[in-house]
Amino acid sequence: MQHSSTQDTLVGLFVASGIIGLFFLAMQISNLSSFISDDGYTVNARFQNSGGLKIKSPVSVAGVKIGQVSAIHLGDDYRAIVTIKIKNQYNKLPSDTSASIFTAGLLGEQYINLEPGGMDDYLHDNSEIDITQSAIILEQALGQFLFKKSADK
Amino acid sequence: MLQFFQNLGHSTLARFNKLGRASFFLIHALSGFPKVAVRPRLLINQLYSVGVLSFFITTISGLFVGMVLSFQGFHILADFGAEETLGVMVAASLVRELGPVMCALLFAGRAGSALTAEIGLMKATEQLSGMEMMAIDPIHRIIAPRYLAGIIAMPILAILFSCIGVLGGHLVGVSLLGVDNGSFWGQMQAKLDFWDDIFNGVIKSIVFGCAVTWIALFEGYDTLPTSEGVSRATTRTVVNSAFAILGLDFILTTLMFGDH
Numbered sequence: 001m002q003h004s005s006t007q008d009t010l011v012g013l014f015v016a017s018g019i020i021g022l023f024f025l026a027m028q029i030s031n032l033s034s035f036i037s038d039d040g041y042t043v044n045a046r047f048q049n050s051g052g053l054k055i056k057s058p059v060s061v062a063g064v065k066i067g068q069v070s071a072i073h074l075g076d077d078y079r080a081i082v083t084i085k086i087k088n089q090y091n092k093l094p095s096d097t098s099a100s101i102f103t104a105g106l107l108g109e110q111y112i113n114l115e116p117g118g119m120d121d122y123l124h125d126n127s128e129i130d131i132t133q134s135a136i137i138l139e140q141a142l143g144q145f146l147f148k149k150s151a152d153k
Numbered sequence: 154m155l156q157f158f159q160n161l162g163h164s165t166l167a168r169f170n171k172l173g174r175a176s177f178f179l180i181h182a183l184s185g186f187p188k189v190a191v192r193p194r195l196l197i198n199q200l201y202s203v204g205v206l207s208f209f210i211t212t213i214s215g216l217f218v219g220m221v222l223s224f225q226g227f228h229i230l231a232d233f234g235a236e237e238t239l240g241v242m243v244a245a246s247l248v249r250e251l252g253p254v255m256c257a258l259l260f261a262g263r264a265g266s267a268l269t270a271e272i273g274l275m276k277a278t279e280q281l282s283g284m285e286m287m288a289i290d291p292i293h294r295i296i297a298p299r300y301l302a303g304i305i306a307m308p309i310l311a312i313l314f315s316c317i318g319v320l321g322g323h324l325v326g327v328s329l330l331g332v333d334n335g336s337f338w339g340q341m342q343a344k345l346d347f348w349d350d351i352f353n354g355v356i357k358s359i360v361f362g363c364a365v366t367w368i369a370l371f372e373g374y375d376t377l378p379t380s381e382g383v384s385r386a387t388t389r390t391v392v393n394s395a396f397a398i399l400g401l402d403f404i405l406t407t408l409m410f411g412d413h
Contacts, residue, residue, distance in 0.1 A: 004194075010205045011197050018309030021316040022355070028338065029244050029319060030347040058343070 040067060040085045041125040045099045045112070050080035051135025052110045053101055059084050059112045066090040069112065084112060086123075094119040100133035110135060175371045178292070182370070185290070185297030195298040203264045203299070203366075204306030208313070210263055211256055215314035218251060219243060219321030227330045236330075240337035241344045243322035244315075248345065248354045249410065252315035254402050257361035260307055261394035265369035268299055269390040272373025273383035281374075296370050303369075307362025308355050315354065353409045360401055365394045 050072055059067040067086035075081045086093070096117030103110050114129075123129070189196050226242045272295065275281050281291040319341075326332045345351070369390045376386035 007201045008197060011200045014200065014205045014208060014306075015309065018312055021309070021312040022351075024316050025248065025312065025351045026347050029248065029341055030345045030351050 040087045041091065041123075042070060042083050042085050043123050043125075043127050043129055045082050045084060045129040045132050046075060046077075046079045047082055047099075047101065047132050047134050048079055049134040049137065050082055051101055051137060053080075053082060053112070053135065054109075057109065057111050059086065059114065061090070061093070061114045061116065066114070082112070084129075091122060091124075093123045095121045095123055095127065096131065097123060097129060098131035098133070099129045101135035103136070171375070174375065175367070178296075178371050178374060179367055181292045182296045182300050182367075185293035186301060188293050189298045189301050192298075195294070196301055199298045199302035200306060202267070203302045204309060207260060207263045207306070207310055210259055211310045211314050212317045214255065214259055215247075215252070215317035216321040218255060218314075219247060219318030219323075220325045222246060222251070222318070223322035223325040224330070227326060227332070236332050237336035238340055238344075239326045239332050240319075240322070240339075240341035243326070244319050244341045244345055245350065247315045247318040247322075248350050250402070250406070252318065253311045253354050253357040253361055254398060256311040256314040256358065257307065257365055257398045258395060260303075260310060260362070261365045261369070261391055261398070264303065264306070265365050265390050265394050266387045268303070268366070268369040269373040269376070269387045270383060272296070272299075272370060273376040273378075273386050276374065276376060277378040277380070277383055279378070292374075296374065300366050300370055303366025304359065304362045307365070308358040311358035311361075312355065349409075353405075357402065357405050357409075360405060361398050364397045364401060368394050368397060 053069060053072060055069055055072065057069045058065045059069060067084055067090070069082055070085040071083040073081055082099075084099075093114065094117040096119045098115045098117065100113050100115070101110055102113050117131075222243050223239060226239055227236060230236050230239055230242065272281075275291075275295065281295070284291040284294060323337060327334050327337050372386040372390045372393070373383075376382045
């Protein structure tokens with residue numbers, strides 16, 4: 001092979017571009033970068049109904065994303081225990097913070113909104129959020145509305 | 154009537170016969186991989202002709218696929234006021250499906266047909282027999298490096314296809330149609346998972362790389378040693394590769410994304 005060294009360079013560039021491309025996909029397109037900073041503290045919240053909440057659903061305060069849902073399971077009182085992972089930089093949430101499940105837009109995905117309370121002590125690792133408001137199930141709300149309508153007549 | 158069953162039986166047996174030869178061929182080629190490690194020069198030459206030379210067709214197709222996807226997606230999503238999810242749509246369809254599949258189809262047309270023609274012509278001009286006469290195993294020396302190069306090059310090309318496609322989608326979506334830059338990337342990052350989406354896409358492309366290169370090399374190796382035989386083998390490579398890619402893609406998609 002007479003063009004051996006240029007060929008080597010081109011093959012090297014080709015392979016390197018593949019690795020850079022994978023890195024680009026990982027960092028820019030997927031959420032891998034948000035996992036690198038895996039530090040944070042977890043709090044639990046009990047909901048009557050967790051609705052369409054999923055693992056990795058966003059958790060926000062005043063519209064700012066501060067963490068995500070890391071686990072959802074059923075407690076012994078038949079309520080949903082939602083484990084929330086909050087980034088360490090947001091460690092000044094009062095302990096009487098309330099959590100409610102909202103829907104982004106009419107048909108959008110569900111997320112947890114935290115409403116800070118007024119207590120002096122803060123939420124810490126493994127603490128529990130006591131005041132919660134369940135997800136609004138559209139079908140239930142519609143059903144109640146229609147039931148009321150027909151009862152009024 | 155009897156003639157019909159005889160033909161049917163003959164073609165069935167011929168197909169299974171070919172499948173069996175292809176399997177032995179594959180095992181033989183795989184057993185040559187350690188020898189490729191001893192002579193990396195053979196692999197680099199093949200990576201050049203299979204990978205580097207397919208670079209431009211792949212990236213340019215990726216750019217245009219991403220641009221068209223973004224353009225079409227925008228008008229449909231705009232009806233629902235969901236333009237912000239354009240990034241998710243473009244990236245998800247590219248990374249999960251279009252990247253591996255389109256890239257494999259291009260790869261079959263660009264590199265697969267070239268491999269078949271090259272090996273077929275080597276056989277027609279009795280170069281392979283000549284090697285055997287010199288006690289060089291042609292499958293280890295000729296086929297194995299090409300096969301390994303195909304398996305390595307295919308995922309790299311698919312990754313590049315997806316990257317350039319997303320950038321093309323960004324170009325049209327954000328710069329031309331005015332989707333918000335932040336939500337284009339932000340929604341994409343929120344919805345796509347590295348292992349579920351990107352890694353599965355890479356696995357897909359590796360499987361396609363194995364299948365396409367196997368078909369291309371075997372059709373070349375198994376060709377009738379005439380110019381007509383080589384031309385038919387090249388055609389069969391492209392057609393069979395396309396079937397294999399689309400069939401495998403369906404199976405892999407149901408396995409990977411079926412439980413969502």
